[in-house]
Amino acid sequence: MKLFQSMRMALKSIYSSKVRAFLTMLGIIIGVSSVIILVSVGQGTTSQITEQLNGLGTNQLTVNITGRGATTSLTYEEALALGDIEGIENVAPVISGNVTAKHNTENVSVTVEGITPSYEDVKDFHVQSGRFLLDIDTEYRQKVALIGTGTAEDLFGTDDPVGQKVQLNGISYKIVGLLEAKGSSLSGSNDDILLIPIATAERQLKSKGVRSITIATTSADTVATVKDKLESTLDAKFNYADNAFSVFDSQEMLETVNSTTATLSMALAGIAGISLFVGGIGIMNIMIVSVNERTREIGIRKAIGAKKLDILAQFMIESIVLSGLGGVIGVGIGVAGSWLLGKYTSLTVSIAWDMVLISFVFSLLIGVIFGMMPANKAARLRPIHALRNE
């Protein structure tokens, strides 16, 4: 008997008991659709976090100095000397604070960072017009500044800020460069910012010493070893005081997020597996009932020439069509649900197409596995017993 014929027979039989078929499929539908929605939301959120962490750079270490005990801070010369540690490519010490920036009548409160020229490479900040800060600006404590696109818009609107003057807490600075737009990262907007030479910043912010150092390692692989060396060097500098500094490692953070995500995915897959398994048991249950109910039908079919394989195929196909149909409906609801969630809620959703495929194939497999027992039972019925059954 041809496969197509069997398929038609299965569909006919399912169609003739629609409500029961739907209830049978419900377990699979719920299983498949919930897996797709959960994984899609999970993937969306993870990729959002990963993107933000990657924005911080994967070969970067950030040292925050809080200062405890006798030594409370590092001078920027001391900070620059950390660059001698093997594996460190570049060091960008930063002194930061908040000032009120004023141009004509416009006033904005803005973050000021005192930086060295190495900041350009380490933090990957570049100017789109004008020039970056130079060593000479630091040496002579020049009153020059780079401006972020956000602050530039606040102060100058659509005018070109390069070459203009700006007052920081009343002190006049010349803007020499406009930074490229960076968007925002975990640490907030990167565009509402002013960068000035670090030596100038010491005076402007009345802050002795470096508060934060961003360090670029030669590669992402050496981050961990560099971190160890850096910590022991700094420990010695701060006389082993507790909590004098902290080293933040975006790589480590990324790994933490990734392992959390992996655990979460495993848990989701587990829940999915259980719900699909329960759906499968539902199918098996109905198929057994169906075989019992249709004992006579099986007897008649066998009497007029159906072979074992014909009956086996008929019931297997019925069970696979049931579970496959459930899978298709589940995929439909799952994809539509994910899409709606992404569109109408604040959740970031990226539809997990691999999960769509996996859960559909899995639902077919459920049909095969859980259809086997009832179908085999049907195929092995002896025609005289089946015919006698009223």
Next chain:
Amino acid sequence: MSASTPLIQVQNMTHGYNMAGETMTVLKNLSFTIDFGEFVAIIGPSGSGKSTLMNMLGCLDVSDEGSYLLDGQEVRKLSDNKLAVIRNEKIGFIFQNFNLLPKLSAVENVELPLIYRGLSHRERRETAQQALLKVGLEERMHHRPSELSGGQQQRVAIARAMAGSPPILLADEPTGALDTRTGQEVMQMIRELNEQGHTIILITHDLEIAKQAKRIIRIQDGNLVEDRRNAR
């Protein structure tokens, strides 16, 4: 098929069932032959073993002992699948309670044996329609069994039995569930089929029905007690 060998050759057929640990012999050493084109009634009271005999002749079951040659082939040696093929190609069943599939239309019911024979959809439809035409149900082709009267249902069953033109038609109390008049109509149809060359084996407990056959085999307590030609 050669005319010299009989269509059915039963020799020393013995069969028993296990009931509560005791073996009950239902068929005892039966021997008879049936030729092509015969119209045989197998008659006996209930419990005589005639239903078991029908199962054996219909290849639905295999006897414990003896031999059963169908068209020269020993049935007892065949596998389940081969038996299914024989049932499909050589035997047409007509049951007392029709045994139509309730969810299929008349024409789909008639097509069923042809599906298992592997015919294409078009061939099946044509053959099934021809068969329904012969039993006078061309108007009711797409009705379901529940929408047909008992007599009509049995006619659908007859159409199904002969759609694949098997040499043997095996009728088990074909009029048992029908009133006398429709029963007579069905018997008329069966006689006509015999006249067209079909071999017919009719199983019944009703002597009036059996009298319409050309030959009567009487079974009692599993023994063949009478085998005579009917002078109709």
